Amino acid sequence: MCRSEVSEALLAAIDYANELQPEHDNRDPYFWSHSARYAARKALAKASDRNADWRLVAGVPNSGIHLCLNDLHVVRVLRSVWNTTPSPGRNKARRDAWQQHRQLQFSFKDGNREFPPTDLILDWTTDDLDNLVMHLGMPQGVWEHGSNPILAWRVPLPSADSLEELSFEGGEDTDVPVSLRIDEAEMEAAEAV
Secondary structure (H helix, E strand, O other), rough: OOOHHHHHHHHHHHHHHHHOOOOHHHHOHHHHHHHHHHHHHHHHHHHHHOOEEEEOOOOOOOOOEEEEEEEEEEEEEEEEEEEOOOOOOOOOHHHHHOHHHHHHHOOOOOOOOEEEEOOOEEEEOOOOOOOEEEEEEEOOOOOOOOOOEEEEEEEEEOOOOOOOOOOOOOOOOOOOOEOOOOOOOHHHHHOOO
């Protein structure tokens, strides 16, 4: 998937929305969210022009972000609600997507395997320090606002490619966390790729 492009666009969008409303406690959450979505969509439109594996779906109202992967799967990029996947609301297109209605229309064959088109949701939010938090999930039904989501699965996505904060807990006989150290030359080589 185009995770790095999405995370870069969202990180830039968070910065953009924060610049418009720098006082965290006095932000209008609706204006902040729309500002971030608008900036992310603009960034993804530029990135989409350079990529053949995915494209930004045109004509989605309210600066909505829908990504089409390999002309088969649709990923809706939405702001999380209460740190989880948002409900479809009353929108008929969303309700159909959350119920995976496109699966009934056709499927894609690759050798002996058959892949139905899926409607996925990449929901994102920020933590207390404005760090990006993303999850990718596949809805399997419609749920009401405020109730538990009906998902086949939902997995966290790393929001940065950096390995600096990666650490592993030591064995049972020690309580010292072990951090991964990477030589600067290795980091420069990895970034050049």
